[in-house]
Amino acid sequence: MSQAAPDAGFPLRRRRWQVAAWVWLAIVAAVAVHQWKFWTAGHFDTDVMALLPQDEQAPEVSRATRQLADQFTRQVVVVIGAPDWAAATRAADAWQRAIDVAKPPLKDSALAGSAAMGDLLAFYAPYRDRLLTPAQRSQLEHASAPALAQSALGALVQPGGGSMLSTWNADPLGLWPQWWSARAAGTQARPRDGRLALSADGLEWVVILRDSTQPAFSFSGDSPIADALASAQAAARVAVPGVRVIAGGVPLHSEYAAARAHRETNTIGWGSVTGVLVLVFLAFRSLWPRVLMAVSLLVGVAMALSATSWAFGQVHLLTMVFGASLVGCAEDYGLYYFANRQGAPDVPPLRMMSTLLPGLALALMTSLLGYVALGLPPFPGLRQMALFSVVGIAGAFMTTVCWFPWIDRGSPRQTAFARWIVASLDRYPRFAATRATWGVHAAFALACAVGLARLDVNDDLRQLQSSPPALVDAQRELGRLLGLASPAQFFVVRGTDADDVLRREEALAARLDERVAAGQLAGYAALSDWVPSRERQASDAALTRRVETGVIAAVDQALGESQARAAFAAEPLTLARWLASPVSIAGRALWLGTVPQRDDGAGVASVVMLRGLQDRAALPAIARSADGLPGVRWVDQVQSVSALLGRYRRTMGLLLVAGHAGVLLALALRYGRRAWRAWLPTAIATLGTLALLALFGQPLQLFNVLALALLLGIGIDYGIFLMERETTDAGSAWLAVVLGAASTWLSFGLLALSSTPALRSFGLTLLFGILIVWLVAPCYRPARAACVASPRMAP
């Protein structure tokens, strides 16, 4: 079907178009049904590690990450400190009363009241003989029998000496309380008067643990937890002037982030919606075009979500964020249509659409090309984004093409604003092959070179940290006071069975003890602390049997008694038994259970966590503890997510270059040797944006590159529109470009105002990029005379 004879066979085409509209409606209805299910089930994936290439992603590592995150994402920790315990408890009571009134979504932590002491003692008592600390083990191995007997006698006559936890003949050397004391080293907090207490910095602290009952990702703008904590803190201050209250925990950070995102979406979102509405109204004197474009966008996003969840089972939150950028592309099709309708009001909608179809199809194709390129490397995250974008843009395109001619029945109105924009193109400068033009380009190239030379690259995850400094400080302070284990770095230990894992943990623990001795760590949390390996239990049981039998004999002789050593369990304590008992509640998160087998047949795994890391500089030395130990793997979340961001940035950077090449090729198929005119503005904008970012001291990261990929999709559309209509109605195409650029500017450029670092860098990039492509694109439009004669390819 050639453009030259649009009327030939038109009734037939009209019928086909009708069929297409109905078929499209059926498809949209099917998607709508799927969408309803999707939103009620909520299949959003938030695990960053899921974005790693499958072959590199160790399943046990992502399991560990998720399991630890589950434990930490809900916990809120509050410490209340006063010069003496009585004042601290008074402040804590006032705090609690205020919380009771405010009723925030918090409940008592499951960990706070974990297993009662009596249950713990009863559970472990039969295994007392095989539970030793490293210091006890070496003491029993090296001390002489008479010295040990003497120490047992000494304890007997000292006030309160000996083991308070068992009968004397079950623990004549008082080893049992020390073992418990070592278990308790996992936290600085100690039970006191029915509370958790802490002494530090010359103050007495009450420690309060709560779990948030709020969904981890809530999109409401309220911050009920922070508000309640603030009022409770004020109440504590009233009760005890000068009391220190420190609150922390992931829920506070996520609540803050959600509230801020909500606030920003409101200000930025309403700002941009208002701006776009005003623009569209000024240009078309009707809001109908805007409504139609919103419909096309909605259909596009819904289809993209359905397709992605169908293909991947889940939709990653990051895909969603990137996918939101479809707005920019999808809108351009509608604007292009309406601008042209206005330029030629006599042409009926359907005929106008069929005239525009080749250009629209090319714009779609070039956008798709860029996004398909995204899906080439084996990164599941990129593939999701690619599929999402391709389906989303195609959906918006199909809606525009199939439906707009039927829904848009009115005759477009002329407006002074539109006329003014249309007329402005004639006055717009155009580059000719003059010396001045070359000079301008040379100057631009030089400026870009200077800028690019200064471009920094920074993939550090912590740079994306967007919590307010007060919250970050509070978190650090809590970590220091409580000596908490951090979920940011840990070891994963794999083995063929539970006992194998425990044995490997013990080998690791021996090396970590050296790090503890070197002062780099306060300690670590490991399952083998609670359930030693079978081998170790056997050797420790043999050791205590030998030593304690001798000690009891010596004491019997010295005191004229006839005690016999108590009996202990015949079977070793197994991990299965421990996990099945309520005593393991606080430690269960360390056990990963069955993980996919590797070549070495290791199919179960556990986590060993670090406590009280003094300095990140010590991390390499700690990481080396895993060297040469089979099945032990060091995981540094901060470092590996940063590395992941870096790899995505590099890969996407290369794909961006490939995308530009592919787009240029596609343009050449239609425009031949003039293809560069449609492409160059976007290329210039890309380089110029990078240079500007460098000049503004913004380091390059993944989010800038994502924005540049979007810029390619949008910018090329502008070039195509201007090329397409150059002979017939360049002014209308220019109107579409101006409105499209302005609305993209309003919707994404405003993100540059966001205080969320990722959004800010995304927005800033588009702010620069769209501005440049907008200003520059018309400069490269061909001279009118030159193009009249040029050949056109059939669609």
Place this chain on the structure above:
Amino acid sequence: MKALARAAAALVLCAAGALQAQTPAAPDAALVRQRLQLAPVLRGEFEQTKTIKGFRNALVSHGEFMVARGQGVWWHTRQPFESTLVVTRTRLFTRAADGSTSNVMDAQTEPGLREVNELVFSLLSADLDALGDRFAITAQAAGASGWTLTLVPRDANVAKFLKSATLAGDRYVQSVRIDEARGDSTQIRFMHQAPSSALSAADAARLQ
């Protein structure tokens, strides 16, 4: 679980501290405080009788003690074995006959020790409020100058180990009886108690 070691130490120090004490109470607390004599340093001798489950005979020991307010407790058993227990603000250790020491507890690794110390020293300074937080206290006058105090732990975790402590005395604490929940008991009698106003260099060295 953390409480166990602490409870153990608390018990040790209930004993060690209480022997010094000028203790607390509710109705007759004022009376007890009035009758007790406070001294920065107190020395004396003791006789301890322990009844432990599984032992046919009671374990009787004799020795000397020294308590320095705010600094520590020195408990030297001479009979039947030479052995010393020292509790300071930062650690709890034993010294054998050969002079070798072994740490039982260290405030660095066992933060609960600080609290234990606080308990000891609140006993020593007759801080009735602080003791009242931890124990239900019954005070009774005995005769013209005597008194008895019964302390029952309020904390359920401590109560699992310590049933009660009973102190009796006049100007000084004359006897302490500790009944453990498991049935063991310790009875301590104090003799030849002598207060002094300052810690001598030799005494200070004993706490090192």
